[in-house]
Amino acid sequence: MNDSNHQLATVRRTFEILELLWENDSLGVTELADHLDTHRSTVHAYLRTLEATGFVINVDGRYRLGFRFLEFGGRVKYRNRLFRASQTELTHLADDTGFTAVLTIEENGELVIAHIEDGQRSLQLGLYTGMRNPLHANASGKAILAYSSTEEIDQFFATRTLEAPTEHTKTDPDAIRDELAAIRETGYACDWDEQVIGMGLLGAPIIVAGSVLGAIGLVCPTNQVTDEDQRSDLAKRVKQSADIISVNYQYG
Missing domain, CATH: 3.30.450.40 (GAF domain)
Incomplete structure (x- = not known):
């Protein structure tokens, strides 16, 4: 997979996570990994990045969408x-x-x-x-x-x-x-x-x-x-x- 395809796949996976959080209100890392059929460490890396941007909020180990979306x-x-x-x-x-x-x-x-x-x-x-x-x-x-x-x-x-x-x-x-x-x-x-x-x-x-x-x-x-x-x-x-x-x- 070249860099361009990898970046597209990364963006697609990011939005899959956001959609799952929207559908379920909040999810833990293990729950998200099960939904996506991927490793916890991979999901955790995505969540930490999204948390740093303010688009995802971590509340006691459960993640939900942030009000940053409301701003946009x-x-x-x-x-x-x-x-x-x-x-x-x-x-x-x-x-x-x-x-x-x-x-x-x-x-x-x-x-x-x-x-x-x-x-x-x-x-x-x-x-x-x-x-x-x-x-x-x-x-x-x-x-x-x-x-x-x-x-x-x-x-x-x-x-x-x-x-x-x-x-x-x-x-x-x-x-x-x-x-x-x-x-x-x-x-x-x-x-x-x-x-x-x-x-x-x-x-x-x-x-x-x-x-x-x-x-x-x-x-x-x-x-x-x-x-x-x-x-x-x-x-x-x-x-x-x-x-x-x-x-x-x-x-x-």
Whole structure:
């Protein structure tokens, strides 16, 4: 193995350790070595290096992720122009509806939650900034996908496995393409029980100069979306927020 390959393998193993710590909250050296099927001494060397950087914390021999990640994540978020253009309007949307308003973006074929604002009637679903979901499995992702280019849509279906978080999730490419066409007609997307049973979601794309930059989503109980009148009112408000954010982005 040459130096270049060795460095790549080292970086990959570092992130495997970080992901294991994220999944398990905290682990000891032996536990990590068992997960990775490698020697304790090797794992310990990685952990000591990560501890020295502040990204991993040692508490009585058990290792967990440090808040250094929060520092990096906060910088990425607050430097993002779309977040800055969206923050105030997300608060207004959550206050007006009482539900959870989310700013989402697409990254590497996945939907990423960039910011969350809770309302007085918000569902407690464990959503968090940075959470990733399949684009095809919720309204915000479909809103982004619907306004992507034909080439980008074709590439998505050609390169992604369409997972089904629930039994209600659509995974047939033809059915999803039909839904994307309907979204382009109405200007918004909706779903219920596709990501979480009991959760409904409405999403509208944020479009600037003909390009979709992200989407605004409103998370609410399923019955708010299945009721046609409620859905119409909420969709109108979500589309209004997306339009306001688009103007803020361009001229704010």
